[in-house]
Amino acid sequence: MKQGKLEKKRQPRLEKVAGNGLLSRRHLLGLGLGGAGLAMSQAVMGQDAGLKLEIPGWSKTPGPGPSAYGSASSHVGLERQSGFGNPLYPGGGASRSPLQHLQGTITPNSLHFERHHAGVPDIDPAGHKLVINGLVRQPLVFDYEDLLKYTMVSRIYFLECSGNSGALLYGGNPDGTAQSLHGLVSCAEWTGIPISTLLEEAGVLPEARWIAAVGADAASMGRSVPLNKAMDDSMLALFQNGEPVRPEQGYPMRLFNPGWEGNTSVKWLTQIKVTREPAQFRDETSKYTDTMPDRKSLQFTFPMDVKSLITSPSGQMSVTRNGVYRVNGIAWSGSGSIRRVEVSADGGSTWADALIDSQQLDKALTRFSIPWQWDGSPAVLQSRATDSAGNVQPTREAVIAAKGTINRYHNPCIQSWGVSPSGEVTNVYA
Amino acid sequence: MYTPRKLISALALAGFCSAVFVSSAQESVRLGTPVSEADLAGFDLIAEPSGVGFPSGSGTAAQGKTIFESRCAACHGLNGEGNSAATVIVGGDMQSEDTPLRTVGSYWPYASTVFDFIRRAMPADAPKSLSDEEAYQVAAYVLYLNGLVGENEVLNAETLPQIRMPNADGFIDQSDIQ
Numbered sequence: 016m017k018q019g020k021l022e023k024k025r026q027p028r029l030e031k032v033a034g035n036g037l038l039s040r041r042h043l044l045g046l047g048l049g050g051a052g053l054a055m056s057q058a059v060m061g062q063d064a065g066l067k068l069e070i071p072g073w074s075k076t077p078g079p080g081p082s083a084y085g086s087a088s089s090h091v092g093l094e095r096q097s098g099f100g101n102p103l104y105p106g107g108g109a110s111r112s113p114l115q116h117l118q119g120t121i122t123p124n125s126l127h128f129e130r131h132h133a134g135v136p137d138i139d140p141a142g143h144k145l146v147i148n149g150l151v152r153q154p155l156v157f158d159y160e161d162l163l164k165y166t167m168v169s170r171i172y173f174l175e176c177s178g179n180s181g182a183l184l185y186g187g188n189p190d191g192t193a194q195s196l197h198g199l200v201s202c203a204e205w206t207g208i209p210i211s212t213l214l215e216e217a218g219v220l221p222e223a224r225w226i227a228a229v230g231a232d233a234a235s236m237g238r239s240v241p242l243n244k245a246m247d248d249s250m251l252a253l254f255q256n257g258e259p260v261r262p263e264q265g266y267p268m269r270l271f272n273p274g275w276e277g278n279t280s281v282k283w284l285t286q287i288k289v290t291r292e293p294a295q296f297r298d299e300t301s302k303y304t305d306t307m308p309d310r311k312s313l314q315f316t317f318p319m320d321v322k323s324l325i326t327s328p329s330g331q332m333s334v335t336r337n338g339v340y341r342v343n344g345i346a347w348s349g350s351g352s353i354r355r356v357e358v359s360a361d362g363g364s365t366w367a368d369a370l371i372d373s374q375q376l377d378k379a380l381t382r383f384s385i386p387w388q389w390d391g392s393p394a395v396l397q398s399r400a401t402d403s404a405g406n407v408q409p410t411r412e413a414v415i416a417a418k419g420t421i422n423r424y425h426n427p428c429i430q431s432w433g434v435s436p437s438g439e440v441t442n443v444y445a
Numbered sequence: 446m447y448t449p450r451k452l453i454s455a456l457a458l459a460g461f462c463s464a465v466f467v468s469s470a471q472e473s474v475r476l477g478t479p480v481s482e483a484d485l486a487g488f489d490l491i492a493e494p495s496g497v498g499f500p501s502g503s504g505t506a507a508q509g510k511t512i513f514e515s516r517c518a519a520c521h522g523l524n525g526e527g528n529s530a531a532t533v534i535v536g537g538d539m540q541s542e543d544t545p546l547r548t549v550g551s552y553w554p555y556a557s558t559v560f561d562f563i564r565r566a567m568p569a570d571a572p573k574s575l576s577d578e579e580a581y582q583v584a585a586y587v588l589y590l591n592g593l594v595g596e597n598e599v600l601n602a603e604t605l606p607q608i609r610m611p612n613a614d615g616f617i618d619q620s621d622i623q
Contacts, residue, residue, distance in 0.1 A: 104520075104531070104569055133572060147477070148485055155477030165474050216475050227491050233572045235490060235565035241620050288491055293620075295494050295555045297562035304616065306547070310539045315620035421544055 033367035035360035036388040040370040043386045106134015111198025115329045120373045120380040122201035129263045133234035140267040149288035152218030159267050165208045171379045173347045175200040175319045177276040181423035191442035193329040202380035206254035211246045227294040228270045231285040238279045239293035274349030274378040275317045308419035319349035320427035323400035334438040343384035348402035353381040355401040362395035362445035394434040395445045492561040499602035504581030506589030506596045513586045516568045525590040535590050550591030556608035560584040
């Protein structure tokens, strides 16, 4: 190591861009910080730590050979977090992605969030059928093996449950984490057949306006989707990050409606009925409807709002020593791509633009970061995203003012993480 | 689709090769097997507000009481009072309560949904175990518990979808916002 040269680099004049320690993005690039929540103390970096390095044991013994289906390192214990099961509601429930421990923008298949209404069916693809009927010239039935022969497209899209982040509207949850509060969002590369291809094969009749999509789970969960979305970018997804869609995500096939409320992307898809009007399924009337303060309820609220959150540091983490941290997180929008993410360290009084670390794909997670120098004083970290349609992520106060608190769906509000003088990070409301 | 070989070569040189092949593949693969709506009668469970998709058969609340008490009451209570906020299916007032209790009677906009959901998803521990006749009977009983039909009112494909729900005007369709 050329100690002297690095020494010089380690003493940059810290360029502050907003209150309470937010630094110019160039400090991230210049310092080459990596890893989630990694603290880089200028003083420590400049000293010889006196480490005597030796060859570790694993470099002296051959390891096991190739495996049939790989798994994560035994030193990495990432898990989805499930809520409490209800014995009277078999298979219902959700599990949440460990957002605070992930980097980049793609969610590993084993960690993709889940939401089931009657459990995960064990479907033999040889016995699974996809029916298209209703207002079509010729009702059709498709076999899995035949569907694999169609031309497919691959797209990277986020998927978010419209109940995600709803807990923030209740208040409380001081122990909340990025996972427990916001873990009902994930992002994957989905490969499949445009729904328009299959609908055109059946021949949609002129009076058609909607499709009713039904899954093959025990609840036969159904959702209605406007025909123009189905003909635009909806997909029959057969592959998830390159492998067949996981059972929890709808194996052998699911509907995927990019950018829309996750529940509309019906899993285990077995029927598309082309209709004139919505079918008015239970999960688009009794559930997934948003009751406003005037007691009218919004129905068919489809695109997910522009949203972001800081995943590191975040709830239940701690910042252990004064220094420069790589504050980073994810942003997404159901209405386009992420154009801008701003970060505040003083509870929203002042803001600075974050660096966008990933591709800014349409309707996909986008990673952002910004260097932040913590000097031991209290801080409130927030992020605020703007999408390509010009939508700006609102404050919690604005969401409650506009939509009240009867409704728990579609809450895109800014997340506030409080940092105490002792370095503990908790969910706060600012 | 027939594409002259010379044209393909010319397009390939121009960099349009993959576009041509994708287009021709989409037009050539048509592997759906024709099926009749009659053959889907036992498969298509969608019962629409218009009445489309409702099966033959009928039922009354009086007939549904016994089935409800044996198959539904463990979760929904003998009188629909439920054993949790998620399973209560009677009561509630959208206008007067601070956080209104949203039930079949106070919230659901369409009676068709009651039948559709019972037939496809209930009882939760044995979905689709009720016959169409029993689904009509249980739907009638749930509507009766909510004071929306009489005990001996016959519900069928014609009468059930026409029941007007108290919160029918309580919803605003947002589907034009895409």
